[in-house]
Amino acid sequence: MQFTRARDFTASRAWGAKDIARLDGISARLHWTDQPYHWHVNDGDELFVVLDGTVRMHYRLADRSEQQQLLEAGDIFYAAAGCEHIAHPLGEARILVVERAGSE
Structure with a gap:
């Protein structure tokens, strides 16, 4: 059993993570950051849930046009x-x- 208060979690570097659970090959990780990640493509689906703070998510459509959404x-x-x-x-x-x- 494990309890985590997300708003209290910090890491020593941007995108540092705490493993929360592994479920049949799927990982759930809590990340702390104050810096952008990098453009990337996951080898599978990804669910990204903002628990604390604000994130501007940039993404590219099939035609390579860039879109963004404030989360x-x-x-x-x-x-x-x-x-x-x-x-x-x-x-x-x-x-x-x-x-x-x-996955990265």
Whole structure:
């Protein structure tokens, strides 16, 4: 059994994570960051839940046009496999990421 208060979690570096659970090859990790990630494509689907803070999510459509959406606490971003995206936190943010274990 494990309890985690997301708003109290910090890491020693941007995108540092705490493993919350592994469920049949799926990982749930709590990330802390105050810096953007990098443009990337996951090898599977990804669920991105903002628990604390604000994140501007940039993503590319099939025609390579860039879109963005402002995510606040309680907002969820779903990226299907192959969706290129990057998260830009506005200050500190805590994010729950659910994805295939070992995915980046």
